[in-house]
Amino acid sequence: MVQEKELVELLQAPSEKEEAFRILVSTYKERLYWHIRNIVKSHDDADDVLQNTFIKVFRNIDKFKGDSKLYTWLYRIATNEAITYIKKRAKRQGITSEELQQQTLERLETDVYFEGDAIQLQLQKAIATLPEKQQLIFNMKYFEEHTYEELSDILDTTVGGLKSSYHIAVKKIKAHLQTNETIL
Amino acid sequence: MEENKNKSGFTVPEGYFEALDARVLAKLKEVPLPENNGFTVPEGYFDAVEDTILKTSKTAGWEVHVTKTPKQQNSTNKSIWYSIAGIAAVLAVVFTLYPFGNGTVSLEDINSTSISAYLEEGSLELTPDEIATYLNDEDFDALMVASEEISEENLSEYLYNNLDDNSLLIE
Numbered sequence: 141m142v143q144e145k146e147l148v149e150l151l152q153a154p155s156e157k158e159e160a161f162r163i164l165v166s167t168y169k170e171r172l173y174w175h176i177r178n179i180v181k182s183h184d185d186a187d188d189v190l191q192n193t194f195i196k197v198f199r200n201i202d203k204f205k206g207d208s209k210l211y212t213w214l215y216r217i218a219t220n221e222a223i224t225y226i227k228k229r230a231k232r233q234g235i236t237s238e239e240l241q242q243q244t245l246e247r248l249e250t251d252v253y254f255e256g257d258a259i260q261l262q263l264q265k266a267i268a269t270l271p272e273k274q275q276l277i278f279n280m281k282y283f284e285e286h287t288y289e290e291l292s293d294i295l296d297t298t299v300g301g302l303k304s305s306y307h308i309a310v311k312k313i314k315a316h317l318q319t320n321e322t323i324l
Numbered sequence: 325m326e327e328n329k330n331k332s333g334f335t336v337p338e339g340y341f342e343a344l345d346a347r348v349l350a351k352l353k354e355v356p357l358p359e360n361n362g363f364t365v366p367e368g369y370f371d372a373v374e375d376t377i378l379k380t381s382k383t384a385g386w387e388v389h390v391t392k393t394p395k396q397q398n399s400t401n402k403s404i405w406y407s408i409a410g411i412a413a414v415l416a417v418v419f420t421l422y423p424f425g426n427g428t429v430s431l432e433d434i435n436s437t438s439i440s441a442y443l444e445e446g447s448l449e450l451t452p453d454e455i456a457t458y459l460n461d462e463d464f465d466a467l468m469v470a471s472e473e474i475s476e477e478n479l480s481e482y483l484y485n486n487l488d489d490n491s492l493l494i495e
Contacts, residue, residue, distance in 0.1 A: 158349075165345045173341070177334050187340075194348045256333020264333075283332050 144210045151201045161198055168211065169194075171284070172218045178279040179222040181244045181264070183253040189225050193218045208293065215294040219276065241268050259317075266316035270309055277302055278309040411439050412467055413459055436482065 142150070142163055150160035172193060177186040196217055204213055230240040245265055248254050256264070267275055276295065280286045281302075288299045295302070459467075 161352075162345060162349065165348050169344050169348075170341055173336070173344075174332075174334075178332065181334075183334070183336060183340075190344075191348055191351055195352060198352055253335045253337065254333055255335050260331075260333035 145206075148201075148204060148206060148210055152204075157198075157201075161194075161201075164197070165194055168214055171211075172214060175215060175280070175284055176218050176222045178283055179219070179276070180226060181241070181248065182251065185225065189218070189222050192225075193221045196221065212290075212293045219294070223272070237272075238268075262317055262320055263313065265320075266313040269316055270312060274305050274309040274312075277305045278313070281306050282310075411436070413463065436478075437485075440485075 142160075147160055147163060147167075150156040151164065153160075169190070173186060173190050176189045176193070177183070180186050180189060193214070197214060204210070226237050226240060230237045233240065235243075245268055248256075248261060248264060254261075267278060270278065273295075277291065280291055280294070281288075286294070288302050291297070291302050292299050297305075
């Protein structure tokens, strides 16, 4: 297993770049995919964003100074790419990002790559009612099981602020589910 | 990640992650489209362009140069009708704007060949569409009536002389 620091050095060495990139994709593809999927919801969109993310990483690796950890940098790029993707698509359709998300959720029931039951579907609908940053925090903590410290690095927010946001998010989601007669 | 999948309910196509590495690497090798068109301007061009334009305009006496519209060949009956309508419209405009001294010149006094030759030589730099902008609803009504009154004989003669593909006349 190549250490992160060593991998960055290989990525920044022209002769090793491609092979190092292969290792990078292999190491982070699943984690980044699920992170993106939780934001954009559909598999096809997640696939597009994931590829864009890796291409952006490849083209900008020389600008990575090592001030943050590599995985933190990757998650930031993936998050930005996913949010930008949604905003661009919403703009093209002349609707808001929230309206686009509602449309996506309405299609979830017939999505062949969503095998969630009624509760899981209701949970997705509940998450969609949260502000953008609370959605991110909830998804990353609840589904992706990041620690608050990791979240703090990625989202550049204090651990205290994250705990508070997560607590509020869970409360709102529970209230939403209770209103819709479902138990989390 | 399996646990993640179960929690959210999202799934991926079979073999998706196994094939992903190769797809990402293949995409990297695609030649990206250039971000700009490669054109450049001389240094300081935009700083000086206003002065240059103003200077040129003054030298030219503030004249507006109109680019000559390329002459179009008539190839369909529709365009022939436009031409006929155009000729009539031009005459209507000419007679309206420049009434001749004795007021005796009329459409019948000028033969259609002369008018066609005048237009084909490019002496009048107006397209039928441009001519139409000078006409009002009454002019159009008058033109429609005039067009209906063109005899078949005159029309056949006009088509014979002006149509590129005479096989159309067989019909």
